[in-house]
Amino acid sequence: xxxxxxRLVVAGAGLxxxxxxxxxxxxxxxxxxxxxxxxxxRRAQFAAEFGVPPExxxxxxxxxxxxxxxxxxxxxATQDQMHTDPTIAFAELGYHILLxxxxxxxxxxxxxxxxxxxxxxxxxxxxxxxxxTPYSKALKRELDNGVIGRLxxxxxxxxxxxxxxxxxxxxxxxxxxxxxxxxxxxKACHDVDWLLHLxxxxxxxVSSFGGLSHFRPDQRPExxxxxxxxxxxxxxxxxxxxxxxxSCLGDPDREFWPLSAVTTDHTPAGVEAALRDGPYxxxxxxxxNDVVDHQVVTMSFADGATCSFTLxxxxxxxxxxTRLFGTHGSIEGDNSLLHITDFRTGREWTIDTESGxxxxxxxxxxxxxxxxxxxxxxxxxAGDPSLIPSDAASSLLSHRVVWAAxxxxxxxxxxxxxxxxx
Numbered sequence: 001x002x003x004x005x006x007r008l009v010v011a012g013a014g015l016x017x018x019x020x021x022x023x024x025x026x027x028x029x030x031x032x033x034x035x036x037x038x039x040x041x042r043r044a045q046f047a048a049e050f051g052v053p054p055e056x057x058x059x060x061x062x063x064x065x066x067x068x069x070x071x072x073x074x075x076x077a078t079q080d081q082m083h084t085d086p087t088i089a090f091a092e093l094g095y096h097i098l099l100x101x102x103x104x105x106x107x108x109x110x111x112x113x114x115x116x117x118x119x120x121x122x123x124x125x126x127x128x129x130x131x132x133t134p135y136s137k138a139l140k141r142e143l144d145n146g147v148i149g150r151l152x153x154x155x156x157x158x159x160x161x162x163x164x165x166x167x168x169x170x171x172x173x174x175x176x177x178x179x180x181x182x183x184x185x186x187k188a189c190h191d192v193d194w195l196l197h198l199x200x201x202x203x204x205x206v207s208s209f210g211g212l213s214h215f216r217p218d219q220r221p222e223x224x225x226x227x228x229x230x231x232x233x234x235x236x237x238x239x240x241x242x243x244x245x246x247s248c249l250g251d252p253d254r255e256f257w258p259l260s261a262v263t264t265d266h267t268p269a270g271v272e273a274a275l276r277d278g279p280y281x282x283x284x285x286x287x288x289n290d291v292v293d294h295q296v297v298t299m300s301f302a303d304g305a306t307c308s309f310t311l312x313x314x315x316x317x318x319x320x321x322t323r324l325f326g327t328h329g330s331i332e333g334d335n336s337l338l339h340i341t342d343f344r345t346g347r348e349w350t351i352d353t354e355s356g357x358x359x360x361x362x363x364x365x366x367x368x369x370x371x372x373x374x375x376x377x378x379x380x381x382a383g384d385p386s387l388i389p390s391d392a393a394s395s396l397l398s399h400r401v402v403w404a405a406x407x408x409x410x411x412x413x414x415x416x417x418x419x420x421x422x
Contacts, residue, residue, distance in 0.1 A: 074090045
């Protein structure tokens with residue numbers, strides 16, 4: 001480690017890689033010394049913003065890896081199906097690794113990653129940002145302190161938001177399970193990780209139901225066309241691309257996300273050109289998407305506790321909603337406030353955990369992004385992996401619960417969760 005802090009390299013300079021790099025440098029704990037990004041525009045903008053020297057600006061993560069261990073740690077924010085090979089390669093080089101979720105899109109690849117980082121003995125963290133928020137820390141503290149007794153059951157809702165689902169999971173990079181992964185993995189693997197964190201264990205069995213109910217050709221309005229800019233139904237359509245993306249102009253947070261995923265030309269003409277020529281102007285009923293738009297997962301734990309988790313497109317976009325039921329009390333949370341009832345005394349009270357940050361990626365996921373980056377950099381600087389609240393084994397376990405749930409949804413069966421790796 002140098003006196004200037006952690007030397008950070010970034011593989012993948014999209015919105016997540018860029019966001020993590022900004023957090024790392026803003027904290028003063030790190031400096032970005034190299035980047036690998038296939039898109040020439042993003043690559044040049046990233047290098048200019050962070051002052052990366054030309055000799056350490058690469059078009060491919062393989063070129064960055066070929067340079068050897070020129071830094072202390074790497075942020076891997078490549079596309080989901082491109083996580084495995086770079087993670088293994090950088091682990092073998094001795095880099096400490098912050099890996100964007102999901103860990104991998106296939107169970108066999110996640111197992112390979114876990115084995116590689118364990119063999120290399122590097123600090124490793126998957127970006128389970130929900131674990132790091134002030135809200136989550138306060139909730140976990142109340143549970144661990146026995147405020148509601150033994151946790152018996154949980155209801156958890158992930159309200160994806162109607163326009164967010166259309167943006168990312170119908171028109172965007174996570175729309176097709178064959179090129180990305182199932183919705184439960186790409187959107188909600190950190191929800192599953194978070195629930196296991198609250199229970200302090202993994203379920204023994206899971207079941208799941210869900211499907212693609214709305215974003216398909218048979219739900220298309222009679223007069224609809226293939227693109228929003230030519231569609232007579234556009235003004236009354238909840239999924240109007242012009243309405244969503246033109247309204248982002250002038251709002252710095254929304255220009256960063258979701259608009260920067262659509263175009264870097266943040267003008268009305270630039271947005272309209274992107275909608276005319278790119279995927280984000282497509283009709284949501286005639287796109288190439290196949291991921292489910294709603295799903296329910298139920299979990300059973302060894303001690304008899306149960307959990308029900310719902311994720312759905314058909315909501316306003318907002319914070320998760322969770323109800324936790326214990327033997328001595330209950331807690332209702334909304335990603336900001338915790339409303340607690342004590343059955344023994346009848347007392348009711350509220351804990352405000354507001355971080356000042358919103359729930360979207362542009363807003364930093366309720367403070368989770370910044371806290372996670374600070375924790376990772378502190379662990380790297382101290383050489384102390386115990387500072388990371390979720391190691392490779394726990395991340396692997398929560399991902400295996402996701403894959404078990406997907407098998408349950410596909411087969412209609414109750415599926416046993418594989419035992420933790422030892």
